[in-house]
Amino acid sequence: MSDSDIVQDFLVESYENLDRLDRELVGLEKSPHDRDALASVFRTIHTIKGTCGFLGFNKLEKVAHVGENLLTRLRDGQLTLNPELTTALLGMVDAVRQMLKEIQSTGQDGEIDYPELRETLTRLQQVGASAAKQAGPEKLAAEVPSPTVGKEKAKSKDTVLSPATGLAKPAATEAPKAVKLEPAQPSCPAAEAVPGRSAEPVMAKQEDTLGVQPTPESRPREAVAETIRVGVNVLDKLMTLVGELVLARNQLLQISNTVEDTGLQAVSQRMNLIATELQGEVMKTRMQPIGNIWSQFPRTVRDVALGCGKEVGIEMEGKETELDKTIIEAIKDPLTHLVRNSVDHGIELPDDRVKAGKDRAGRLILRAFHEGGQVNIEITDDGAGLNGDRIRKKALERGVINAEQAARMTEHEIFNLIFLPGFSTAEKVTNVSGRGVGMDVVKTNVEKIGGTVDVQSTRGRGTTVRVKIPLTLAIIPALVVTCGGDRYAIPQVSLLELVRLEADEVGKGIELVHGAPVYRLRGRLLPLVYLSKELKLAVDEHAAAESDGAVNIVVLQADERQFGLVVDQINDTEEIVVKPLRKQLKMVKTFAGSSIMGDGKVALILDVLGLAQRASVIAETRDRALTEKAVEAAAREEKQTFLLFAGPGDSRMAIPLSTLARLEEFPVAQVEMSGSQWVTQYRGQILPLVRLNVVLEERRNKLRALQAPPAPDSGPIQVLVLNHDGRSFGLVVERILDIVEDRADVRSSATRAAVLYSVVIGERVTEMLDIPAILRSADVSASLSGVATRSAEVAN
Amino acid sequence: MDQTSQFCTFYLDKLLFGVELKGVQEVIRSLDMTQVPLAPAVVSGLINLRGQIVTAVDLRKRLELEPRPAGTLAMNVVVRSEDGAVSLLVDEIGDVVEVEETTFEPPPETLRGTVRTMILGVHKLNDRLMHVLDIEKACQMIDVPETVGVGR
DSSP states (O other): OOHHHHHHHHHHHHHHHHHHHHHHHHHHHHSTTOHHHHHHHHHHHHHHHHHHHHHTOHHHHHHHHHHHHHHHHHHTTSSOOOHHHHHHHHHHHHHHHHHHHHHHHHSSOOSOOOHHHHHHHHHHHHHHHHHHHHHOHHHHHTTTHHHHHHHHHHHHHHHHHHHHTTOHHHHHHHHHHHHHHGGGGGGSGGGGGHHHHHHHHHHHHHHHHHTSOSSOOSOTTSOOOOOOOOOHHHHHHHHHHHHHHHHHHHHHHHHHHHSOOHHHHHHHHHHHHHHHHHHHHHHHHTEEETHHHHTTHHHHHHHHHHHTTOOEEEEEEOTTOEEEHHHHHHHHHHHHHHHHHIIIIISOOHHHHHHTTSOSSEEEEEEEEEETTEEEEEEEEOSSOOOHHHHHHHHHHTTSSOHHHHHHOOHHHHHHGGGSTTOOOOSSOOSSSOSSOSHHHHHHHHHHTTOEEEEEEETTTEEEEEEEEESOSSEEEEEEEEETTEEEEEEGGGEEEEEEEOHHHHHHHEEEETTEEEEEETTEEEEEEEHHHHTTOOOOHHHHHHTTTOEEEEEEEETTEEEEEEESEEEEEEEEEOBOOOGGGTTOTTEEEEEEOTTSOEEEEEOHHHHHHHTTSSOSSOHHHHHHHHHHHHHHTTOEEEEEEEOGGGOEEEEEGGGEEEEEEEOGGGEEEETTEEEEEETTEEEEEEEHHHHTSOHHHHHHHHHOOOOTTSOOEEEEEEEETTEEEEEEESEEEEEEEEOOOOEEEOSSTTEEEEEEETTEEEEEEOHHHHHHHHTHHHHHTTOSHHHHHHHO | OOOEEEEEEEEETTEEEEEEGGGEEEEEOOOOOBOOTTSOTTEEEEEEETTEEEEEEEHHHHTTOOOOOTTOOOEEEEEEETTEEEEEEESEEEEEEEEEGGGEEOOOTTOOHHHHHHEEEEEEOSSSEEEEEOHHHHHOOTTSOOSSOOOO
16 A cells, blocks of 8 residues: 555545544533543544654644643543633644645645644643642642653554554554553553543454454444445446446336247346346435534534624434435535524524523524425524515615515515525624525525425524425436427426327417417416427427327426426336536536436436526516415415315315326216216226215215216216225216315314315315215225115115 | 657548547447537537447537538547547548657648637648647537527
């Protein structure tokens, strides 16, 4: 192993150790008497000092040395950690980090040897020494031997490190020395803690030489899962290869579907399973707990809080929540900014807090959790909350919104204005925040990786910023469409639904608003964007002829606005491996990347946001989007989506949309009778049709209603296809009204069977159907098999 | 012996060009290409090079030469640029030639425009001149006017 390799290992190791130091020092401030933590801090600095002496980084060694001296006193209980000491020690950590960077780039430990820092550290140590003198002569006696203990330990500690850097031999020869030294140590007054501590380096050494634990673990007593260090580039390469494998598998599956060969099909099935599993596992190797970036926040919070004279405690929930490496990297800066912001602006000064009847120390809570294939990260403070009036005033001043908009906007919309560029309501500009850059950058960065940011706040109670981000970006599900003869992939996250208009519906379905095509989607106008026009593609005559004039609309969501993308053909959904576009094509904002399809050809991935911007669906200023977004976001809370329909006698009824599989319309002629049960043939199955009018009919009329065949001259029947307990059935209703989102919290108990409760949806009383009860009442299973339905119904 | 270097040569509109051999990854026949709408005109499309997606740059367009006659297939000279592999579309592949530094001359002052930035100079071969192409410059798209405005 060459010198540079040793230095490289030293750097990697030291960076990790320094990160841990940050955490431990901040932790120590809270519990200054934690001897284990102190010992660990001491060891870390000691290791760095020892190694850089060995490698000839003298300036670094000097700085580490004074830090170590101070730590020796702390460890031996001659000094107690106080904020001043912590700040000095953290300053030393920063200095060491700076020098390591210097070493990394130049190979030397830099010109600066931090005389002031060293002076401070020495002074603090002297303060401690004089304090110790006053404390009593027996303590003083401890002063002389303790540095020697430090030195002896320095030697043994050096050897702990060297096996990791590949110098196993000296470690082995040195080992007995360390053990031999032990008998000398009891003479030192700090002896009571020594045996345990001196045992540790030896233990660590054994592990090292055995090659079990490649890094000198500072706390060997903690159970450590067996891990090995793997270079990130190896993981990236693995990921690429798995991506290739997934592609090859897709190709294989396509081929095997066209070939009648059971052997081939069995193999490709197996291959499919293995590839899927492998993909999952490799993805896992790139997953990192979010705690990795959170771990630096205690330090950040401490520094910022100290800087503005505040007291802030940080709490973390869901540290173990895992995210893809690339995403972790991408959200690090935005999160740091949000945390700093919360401390700087959110949490009040201690005196103000007391006045407001809160604890002196503010609370900052970080939460992370999975939800619906996404990761939610919340940053909550119990500070003063956002001042809606001030934001409104500022927005008016800056001309971000006009007076009329300002009057119309809800509190929540106003809050979200803080994400606009150049918007800061901080009264004074601090070195941390208040310069008007930041929140918009946070938003932009989060959106870049397909995430969203939202802020909620209660005056006087605090603020919560919620960041939602996808789990991974490397392999995503996407819808593949064809346009102008080429395929394009649309990330599934932006996809809402697909609408197909047959040729005869196109005329009345697509309307024009002064030339701009729109489609009425459940009563709302959906702006239509023609992909071929936006991409300036040549019209594919062949495809146009093939589609018989039918129009395929892909309903997409971009920045909280919806639009319909008209494409030639909708192919299928596929898991695609995202490959970024090269520099030459980066400026084309309509594409997010490229991918290789099953047949080996390249397809472009559409950037829905970029496309929407190109098509001017989203104005460049976000005002309109923002307004609508805020309204929706406020309303979306605890909202459910319901399908509204008219039941018998035009009564308003609803079911949760989640229970619905499809909406269908059958001509009466397709309805057949099976016993007294209406059935229809649907997708190669017999679909029992439950008539709501029968279910809800008064008992005496039930039989008559039940036996009635469909009136032959009536129009097509509207059927809700539902899945319940793994079986499908159709619910015949009068008319489908709408799909609405509503909180549905005004409820009253049911007035008749098969109804769960009555509820106010869209300001009208609506009955919520009880689907299991309907099925029981209709007894679908019995009637299908032709068993005494009638008697069952009568008995009801 | 003088310093020599090897060049991979190719033809564009009957002109002889060369790129340093060590910058060339491979030379392949024409591949299926996916066009990139809205991209600069010099970008012919994307090709799948054994799982790696590579941008194909039409050198004729890049060097402001006449467009390639319809029906002729281009060859791909895949070169390594700072930003990964890029495929340069050329008419025909020539030999690998070894030249001495002494035969090199910078381009004449009369060569102007964007083309000048891409041509480092010429090597005077026995029977003709070989234009030495700057791979990085040829792969850069920044100074290329786009066919359409970039959507924002």
